[in-house]
Structures are given as structure tokens and as C-alpha cells.
Amino acid sequence: MPFNTALTRKLGIRVPVVQGGMQWVGYAEMAAAVSNAGGLGIITALTQPSPDALRAEIRKCRALTSFPFGVNLTLLPAMVPPDYPAYARVVLEEGIRIVETAGNSPGPIIKQLKAADPPCVILHKCTTIRHAMSAVKLGVDFLSIDGFECAGHVGETDITNFILLSRARQVMTVPFIASGGFADGQGLAAALSLGAEGINMGTRFMATVEAPIHQKIKQAIVDADETDTELVLRRWKNTSRLFKNKVSQEAVKIERESTTGKFEEVGGLVSGKRGRQVFLNGDKDFGVWTAGQVIGLIHDIPTCEDLLNRIEKEAIDTISTASNLIVDEQPPADIRGKKAGEQGPTDAGPNVTKSPWNSKL
Known part of the structure; x- marks a missing residue:
């Protein structure tokens, strides 16, 4: 039972789940596994040491999947910035037309990607509504609204997704997806209910069979709590x-x-x-690595196919269950016990009656 959202229609995917661009994780094998499972896989451009290496990685991914996949371009401050235009040029030359952008001053890169024929579909990650509205002016197609729960760069405003997504629903003029804190179908159903067209997951995909990271790190994610x-x-x-x-x-x-x-x-x-x-x-204490609070919701290491099939089923079941909460007629209350006026004397005194809220059930 495929979903019908602006994200699935635009990208041609079955499940409205995007694999976030993750440094040292977003290789061809990871992206292909997610795309083959029905979501949108993403190659992380700057994981590759050069534009030519990115070209080879794109071709490798294309050999592993016939389904749509995209490339992440994250623009961050650096003493010697990467040649972003060259990376973008490779994306276009290789026929990729789905790009996730993030970071500072993306205007020139977005303009370059939009000038292609056909133009790229841009998913731009933002941690504030102010930045999101600026991105809209640049012509992005989707906003990836990144709540404070997320892994990596969280911004400086500390707004969690429950508020951030609702604000996006109130003011955004382009469709958006929810990012940060998502690991299951219940989360996808919640995001859709809040107005999102899908979700973006990073940490959850790190704990999958196909993720190109050491098994001990995957197990560390499974063993962790949301406070870790x-x-x-x-x-x-x-x-x-x-x-x-x-x-x-x-x-x-x-x-x-x-x-x-x-x-x-x-x-x-x-x-x-x-x-x-x-x-x-595999030494979790050797250096720093990003992880979101969603680690508290991750309890296994499935294949990407099993994970997305599970998320799809959970989301459908959750939406169906929620729809059953609407009835034609309000049912009678199921509080047991007599009404307050019908209660007899209590231990507190002969003239004191129990509230039905305090009566034994």
C-alpha cells in the first residue's frame, strides 16, 4: 500500500523516508540499499576526497540500484573550503537531479543546480524557520526541518520538532519533511499528521546491516539511551x-x-x-561522532529493506488506529463506582463523600 505524499510523487519513491547525508556513512552501498528498499538513498559528496571520486561513487551506486537516489552537498566553514561548484558540476554531469543541501550560504550552489536542464529537485536542511524562509526565496523544492533532537549541527535556537514542524506548517509555502528524532513508523505517522510530507533519518540508518561502519559502533547505538x-x-x-x-x-x-x-x-x-x-x-571512544537522541529508540540492526518495510507497516497501522478514534456518537464513560451524590459515609467522617475520581476501580 504505497504512500501518496508530495515527496513520494516528486521523487518517485514508495516510502516517504529520506536517508540523510552522513559524513563517512553516505557511500554508494548505503544509498543503494535505502533506495532499493523503497526510500531515497543519499550519497554524501564530501565523504569523497575529490569531485572525480564523487563521480566514481555515483556510477557505483547506479550499478547497485535502478531506483532514484540523490547526493548531499553540505557547505560548512573551512580554512580551505572544498571546490563546491566542481562537486555540483559532477552531480549534474552524472545526471543526478535530486540534491540535499545544507549549511551556510547555499545560494550560489542552488542556483547552479537549478540552472540544469531539467533542474534539480532541492531538499534543503534548516534548523530555524527564519533560515527556511530564506531558502524558499532561493527556489528550493522541499525543506528538511531539522529539530533540536537531531544529530550533528543542531543550530543555536534549541527548538524541538514538535514546535518546529507546527511552525513550518503554519508559515511555509513549500512542502517540508521532518528530520531529527525519527526511527519508526509511529514517528512517520506523527510527522505526516503535523504537516510533513515524509521524514529524514540518519542515526537510525547507521544501525543497519548495510551501514558501512564497524559492528561495534552499531551495537553501541543499540545499547545507548536517549540521554547518551x-x-x-x-x-x-x-x-x-x-x-x-x-x-x-x-x-x-x-x-x-x-x-x-x-x-x-x-x-x-x-x-x-x-x-x-x-x-x-570500532572503538567508540577513539574520537567524536554524531548521533541523535533517537538512539534511545533503536533496539536492533535490521537490513534497510526490513527497516523500511517495518516503518511502512507501522505507519499505516498507526494512521488506521488513529482514524478509529473518531466515532459517530460519544460512548458512555467507563469510570466505575457511584456518582458523588450516591456515595455513603467514608472513613473521613459521616458527612464526607468520596469523589468518583478517587473511588476504587
Whole structure:
């Protein structure tokens, strides 16, 4: 029973679930597995060391799936920025027409992607309504509304998805998807009820058979609770939600206690190179790595196919159950016990009667 949302119609996918672009995770095998399972797989462009390497990865993914997939381009501050236009040019030359963008000043890249024939479908990630409305002016097709629960860059406003999605529903003029805190069909059903056209999942896809990370890290996600994340780099207004381990906790301690406020004091601890090694060597405490609060909802390591089939069924069952709450006539109350005026004396005194709310059931 396929879904019919603006996202599924536009992208040609069966289940309205997008695999978020994840650094060191969004390789061809991951993206192809999600797309083959009915969602939208995403290759992370900057996981590749060069535009030519991205070209090879796109071709590899195309050999693994005949279904739609996209590419993530995240624009972040750097001493030596990547050649974003070159990466975008490869995306276009390889015929990719679905791109997830995120980060700072995406205008030039979005303009480049939209100038293609046919133009790209752009899904742009935002953590605030203000940024979302700016992205609308740039011509994006979908907004990926990223709540404070999410992994990685959470923004600085700390607005959780229940409010953020409702605000998006009130003011957005383009369709949006929900990102941050989603792992199951109940979450998908909730997002659809709040006005979203689908969901974006990152951490949940890390704990799948096909995710290209060490089994011990997948198990660490399964074993974790929703409290096992850490907010790092808040002092420098570059807040990231990371898995709570020895390194992230040390970074937070320095951040809070430093008298100089120099980023260099934590720079070595939050190095992306150390984080990448975590996924290769399986040592969860070797470096920092992103994880959302949704880790508390993850209890197994299924294949992408099993996961999306489960999410699809759970969402349909949840929506069906919710629709059954609407009835033609209000049923009688099922509180047992006599009405207050019919109660006899109580232990509190001969003239005191029990409230039906306090009577034994």
C-alpha cells in the first residue's frame, strides 16, 4: 500500500523516508540499499576526497540500484573550503537531479543546480524557520526541518520538532519533511499528521546491516539511551550533537572551564579524522561522532529493506488506529463506582463523600 505524499510523487519513491547525508556513512552501498528498499538513498559528496571520486561513487551506486537516489552537498566553514561548484558540476554531469543541501550560504550552489536542464529537485536542511524562509526565496523544492533532537549541527535556537514542524506548517509555502528524532513508523505517522510530507533519518540508518561502519559502533547505538548524546562547541556557536563518549565529554569539560576560549584547546579532540577512525576501528571512544537522541529508540540492526518495510507497516497501522478514534456518537464513560451524590459515609467522617475520581476501580 504505497504512500501518496508530495515527496513520494516528486521523487518517485514508495516510502516517504529520506536517508540523510552522513559524513563517512553516505557511500554508494548505503544509498543503494535505502533506495532499493523503497526510500531515497543519499550519497554524501564530501565523504569523497575529490569531485572525480564523487563521480566514481555515483556510477557505483547506479550499478547497485535502478531506483532514484540523490547526493548531499553540505557547505560548512573551512580554512580551505572544498571546490563546491566542481562537486555540483559532477552531480549534474552524472545526471543526478535530486540534491540535499545544507549549511551556510547555499545560494550560489542552488542556483547552479537549478540552472540544469531539467533542474534539480532541492531538499534543503534548516534548523530555524527564519533560515527556511530564506531558502524558499532561493527556489528550493522541499525543506528538511531539522529539530533540536537531531544529530550533528543542531543550530543555536534549541527548538524541538514538535514546535518546529507546527511552525513550518503554519508559515511555509513549500512542502517540508521532518528530520531529527525519527526511527519508526509511529514517528512517520506523527510527522505526516503535523504537516510533513515524509521524514529524514540518519542515526537510525547507521544501525543497519548495510551501514558501512564497524559492528561495534552499531551495537553501541543499540545499547545507548536517549540521554547518551553530548552538545559540543556551543561556546563557539557551532553546536553539534555527538555521541557521549570519553572524547566528547573531555571536549565539553574544556569548553566549559577554559579561561581563554580558544577553539584550539578542543580542536584536536573534535577532529573529523579521529571521528572517521571510530567507524573503521570500532572503538567508540577513539574520537567524536554524531548521533541523535533517537538512539534511545533503536533496539536492533535490521537490513534497510526490513527497516523500511517495518516503518511502512507501522505507519499505516498507526494512521488506521488513529482514524478509529473518531466515532459517530460519544460512548458512555467507563469510570466505575457511584456518582458523588450516591456515595455513603467514608472513613473521613459521616458527612464526607468520596469523589468518583478517587473511588476504587
